[in-house]
Amino acid sequence: MSLPPLALARPATVAAATELLRRDGARALAGGQSLVPLLAARLTPAPTLLVDLGALPGLDAIARDDDGWLRIGALARQRAAERSPLVAAHAPLLAQALALVGHPSTRNRGTVVGSVAHADPAAELPAVAVALDGVAVVAGPGGARRETPVAALIAGPGRTTLAPGELIAELRLAPAAAGERQVWLEFAPRRFDLPLVGAAVRLAADGDARLTLAGYAEAPLDARLGPLGRPALEQADDGGGPARRSRALDRAAATAAVERLLAAHPPRDDARAPAALRRRLARTLALRALAKAAADA
């Protein structure tokens, strides 16, 4: 068999799952689309116990809180989020990125939260979660519950600050503000492969811009670029349709801000891509994404 010998449990409650996850060599299994291939290729130290979260009830919801934030349960599949009207309406960045995560057959199984917890530096979803001010609702032994920003959760490649016994029960994402534009762009040598670099842009109605990069550093690189555009102006549509918002991107300011950010943070350099290529891809993708966000009307 492909996988190394191990034991597996399918707890029926979050409390039982957290108790099992306290054991030495225990590891949580959700959709398995990152973990099972790694285990089959023997590229990760074999856990002695897989705690399959798949039987936990009520964790597959995609919903909206009273305060407007999106709630994505630990077992919500990427495919469900991709097709969710709530995600399309309130987190267009996530919807755009999901279309490029893996393939239909992997999105059918893989979970949004699992990908965030896997913390692959090149993956789309950890960067998207950071860009959307994601907060992980963490369940721990003894019914403990805490909330932590995803930016603080991700400690490095494949590493999180989760303690033994803890699991992410739910991910909360900030909804897009009125008039905000969100754009995800990425470059992969082959489409649908893990990108070398991905860029998330949030452009506020007042021209304030934020950039989050996947694949560039050891963890998502998240920065506010400041005001890069003139505030949105209401314009009459040529066809006499509803008023259209348009804004002009200050290209010189955008270029300067992106270059300043990249100069302050050295890119990763590994077998997939040298640092110089990552820097160039990041610059190009960031400026294209900013331009697209400004142009989208």
Place this chain on the structure above:
Amino acid sequence: MPDPREPATTHEIELTVDATTRRLTVEARETLAEALRERCDALGVRIGCGEGHCGACTVDLDGATARACTVLAVQADGAAVRTVESLAGPGEPLAPLQRAFREQHALQCGFCTAGMLMSAEELLRERPRADDDEIRAALSGNLCRCTGYQGILRAVRAARDER
């Protein structure tokens, strides 16, 4: 029967494979692809890389495609699995999609074909008017080392247009 909630290296599961219900004792580390081939004689499921790269083992799991080598057999407890054998039974004429693959030379060695068919079937079920870009995206997780993909694209287009 052992309690699946407790850690164990073997588990008992029940699943439906191409409309036949199976009760199996599987290893915790056993993939669905391995269980289908070795315990259910579902030899239409091909194991190419066994590591989630090639898509040859793609099956329908509860109505949506999955790579059977990236799903543990235990995770498929209670599920309904459809393999390529479900498209046309023994002695039955080929399904339109299968016929299109033959007519359009969409296979040479055939090792990837079962997975290609399952991915293409899901696409045409969900998007009966899929355009080329959607076909390419739907088949992006299925590698073929023989054909160069053009025959496969022609076959899916032909099956789409026949509907």
